[in-house]
Amino acid sequence: xxxxxxxxxxxxxCAAPGFPQLRLEAVRAGVRPSVDRIALARVATPFGDxxxxxxxxxxxxxxxxxxxxxxxxxxLTAIWPGAHLQPGAKPGLPLGPLLGDAAPxxxxxxxxxxxxxxxxxxxxxxxxxxxxxxxxxxxxxIGAPRAARAVAGAVAANHLAVLVxxxxxxxxxxxxxxxxxxxxxxxxxxxxxxxxxAPQV
Numbered sequence: 001x002x003x004x005x006x007x008x009x010x011x012x013x014c015a016a017p018g019f020p021q022l023r024l025e026a027v028r029a030g031v032r033p034s035v036d037r038i039a040l041a042r043v044a045t046p047f048g049d050x051x052x053x054x055x056x057x058x059x060x061x062x063x064x065x066x067x068x069x070x071x072x073x074x075x076l077t078a079i080w081p082g083a084h085l086q087p088g089a090k091p092g093l094p095l096g097p098l099l100g101d102a103a104p105x106x107x108x109x110x111x112x113x114x115x116x117x118x119x120x121x122x123x124x125x126x127x128x129x130x131x132x133x134x135x136x137x138x139x140x141x142i143g144a145p146r147a148a149r150a151v152a153g154a155v156a157a158n159h160l161a162v163l164v165x166x167x168x169x170x171x172x173x174x175x176x177x178x179x180x181x182x183x184x185x186x187x188x189x190x191x192x193x194x195x196x197x198a199p200q201v
Contacts, residue, residue: 022125023058023110024118033112035060035080039089042069045099046192047185050161051076054091055083058108062095062160064181079112079159098129098192099162109160116144120154127168130197132190134172156180162189 025034035055042065043052051072053061060080063072077083093107111121119142126141127133133141135148135155144150158166161181167189171177179186 021058021106021108022122023108024122025110025112026115026118027113032082033080035083035110035112037086038076038080038083039086039091040073040076041088041090043091043095043099045095047099047188050095050099052091052095053080053085054093055080055110057093058110059091059093059095059160059163060110060112062163064161064185075159096163097196098189106163109163111160111164113154113157113159116150117154117157120151121158121160121164124155124158124164124166124169127165129165129168130193132168132170132174135169135177136172138169168193 038053038055038060040051040053040061043050048064049066051061051063051065051069052059053076061076063075065072073085076085091107094103095101096106111118113121120138123138123141127138135151136145138155139145139148139151142151152169155166155169156178158164161167167179167186169177176183176186176190
């Protein structure tokens with residue numbers, strides 16, 4: 001990608017306070033994404049296969065997939081329009097122990113969304129493993145206490161599953177609520193985190 005569009009998009013990508021490994025890139029009309037090439041790989045995890053995208057030394061996409069990868073690929077290209085995909089290239093970045101990767105981490109993450117989505121996703125990273133937070137609590141954390149419904153929409157739009165832990169957000173009554181890849185997977189992720197934190201005897 002050449003020209004001023006690339007420079008302008010790159011200026012939107014920055015480290016978030018408290019998360020030096022996190023790049024936040026706001027969607028702006030008329031400004032192309034800073035990512036123009038994505039290495040794409042199908043990776044096996046304890047919870048099923050994931051389609052993983054990486055670019056510029058950061059993970060920029062992770063979604064659980066079944067046999068048909070096309071919905072995930074379509075979602076990736078909607079988030080990163082114009083990016084050239086390089087299928088088969090391993091990310092070479094740690095996905096974390098929950099996804100079965102023993103390599104040290106965490107890997108740098110690159111998120112692209114609306115300013116509101118970015119605020120929500122950054123807040124999700126502040127929810128400790130093994131704990132849960134209600135949509136209303138996340139809304140209050142970002143200074144928008146009446147925006148629980150909008151927060152739910154932003155949580156559902158997260159494009160880095162598990163790494164940005166949208167599975168830790170539940171309903172006000174403590175029930176799991178929805179999850180793009182199914183309630184059973186959400187419960188399995190939460191249970192695995194709880195088990196990892198349990199004292200070893």
